[in-house]
Amino acid sequence: MIPANRALAFLLIVSALAGCGGPRAVTGLPGSATGGASSAVVPIYLATSRERSDNPALPYSAGRSQELAFAEFDIGIPAGHRPGRVETSGRVPDPARHFTALAYAPIADRRAFIDALDAALEKRKPESREIFIFVHGYNNNIAESLFRNAQLTHDYEMGSVSVHYAWPSGASIPLYVFDRDSAIVGRVGLAETIEIAAQTKATRIVLLGHSMGAYVVMEALRDLAMSGRGRTLKRLGGVVLAAPDIDIDAFQSQADDIGTLPQPFTIIVSRRDRALGFSRRIAGGHPRVGSGSDIAFLQSRGITVLDVSDIDGGSHGVFASSETLMKLIDNSRLMRATLEDEQTAMSPTALAASAAAVEGATSLTVFLPARLIGRLAAVPPAR
Template sequence: MVGAVSRMKKTAIRLVPLILLAALLQGCAGPRAVTGLASPTQSDARYLSTIPFLVATTRAASATPEPPYSRDRSLALNFSQVNVLVPAAHRPGSVETSSDIPDPARHFSARNLTPIADSKSFLSLLNARLAERPPSQREIFIFVHGYNNNFAEGLFRNAQIVHDYNISSVPLHFSWASAASFSGYLFDRDSALLARNGLAETIEIAARSNASGIVIVGHSMGSYVVMEALRTLALRGESRIFPRIRGVMLAAPDIDPDVFSSQVDDIPVLPQPFTVIVSRRDRALNISRRLTGGGHRIGSGFNIPLLQKKNVQVIDISDVDGGGHSGFASSGTLIKLLGSDRLLRRLMTDEDATANGKVAEAGQAVFENAALAIHLPVRILEGLSTGQSRPVLDGGNVSR
């Protein structure tokens, strides 16, 4: 009996930091962003730019325009189109939102959300958007948001990335049923898993379009959705889809290393280039590690050799602007480096096949001062040893 009481006390003591941490996070949770779709009509003369989005979501549609999609799950994909206004006062890296009526001069806001009836209509509209662009811009950019995001927050983060990084592809937003609550971590994990079929279907639709290729970016728990969707497509034998994917980037992926290895092993041909952004200073992933009771997450930067063996290139932003969980999108240094001279495209796609690191010569001076490290996949390192590939800067040095 004494031993059992002692074990209970020890268990309680171990749980105290997590309980206090959860209470702290819950206390810090402020008002959530709104889209502005239900706001009275107001002048939009002061907004900076408009970004038209196509939306595919596993959220259930709401009965009211705010929010247009809820935290509830939908087993069938819902489609829509919507315009996002970037505020006149926008600062690169920031997502300026409001929990009340957004002011287009100061806050991201949405306009003209229109439901799309079915996947056939969605594909037709996607092809129409592609046809409006010059051939060099006929890619599809799919962004998958992370944990603790409502519909507005995920959509506006996508808009911020598209705007700040000068992404010229047709933007497609994939929204899954996050509870948008710090205490909803387990609910979000289940929702992410359930969303894999929806994202797989979205990628399949994009692959049937007239696009020149598809680029996929997942953030945090959204990376888990991406990996599960790719695994689902592979297990279904959808081999024709993978050549259409010109690049995958996982930013701060909240994935257990063993799970990630299993996912990769189920995908015969991993889309290339495949890039993972990591940071040893990512506090959010450290919290995730403690909540799940496992080891460091893939995005924590402690499994780089594993990633290299899996033919994944790694961008380590630990020493870039604090190395935070959303650093890939909010870092002024990264935006300055990767948002110019199409460097982001060179990192994410095979556009410049002569430079295996996809880093343009024009950007090297900036790169050297960025405290940024790139670790190449084993397949490229082997090429370097035989003189078949060009090296990539690793904070000014070659990562071997």
């Protein structure tokens, strides 16, 4: 039996990992939202390995399904939205004040999902036909993870067709181990979701995994590589792992099994990430990739590392909440070169000048892959 003080300490640890408190968010379905109007609407296409739920406010549960379900949501962004935040309600959302699901339509099957994605892609210019797949982290219900995807899409002005992959998180503070097991269960569904995106008319597919969701991403990439579906991996035009809650040795094993990682491959780390510090304690002291414990190894595997320790507090969710990063990605040649077009090497002077153009961005440290460091060294300094 765990002594009361140790049990309390454990709950404090997992509470910090959760990063949220109070009533859990609800979608606002079916038509239960009241009040004003949303200021913007973000369509989100859902692929999920969660079981369907009888609760209309949360149409998918924490139960694990062996088959993917598909749907389309229209997520309303509140008029008073502050960039980087997800304003939610645990009762009856007001669309003027809270993220709200304004519409929900199940999609019958895989073929119909591909057709829906193609129809959305065709509404965009050929050069903008990109699919953005977001994979949420630990302790998220379906509303919270959908809303985070919508917030990222809206605040970063992505312009992509946004696909949300929801694996069966328990959405409960004490269920860290349940979520870790669910991440393993969810890898097959994510691998299938990536395959589906690869069968569309998208010109580019970008994959972002946060926290424990990064573990799901690596396991899905590993599953694709080891089952002879390497052609699907080649359709990925970029992978980003934000604050990955992955043991560094486990990551090395995953990377070895994958072989050649999709490019560009970027990891966002922070030495100030308290959540990953607690995760390390739970794991017996083993370092997490997202803490930036072995950047040299990551560089050797062709990975770009963004150290955000000194950006807007460097918290576990800074990738989504930082207005500095939003401005940097919107305006800076640095981020475009790092995350989008690494084939064009920039001189260190040009990189520094790009970062300096955004207030606060000079605190960002970029560790380029080893192969690019050699190319940059060959670039004559700017005059």
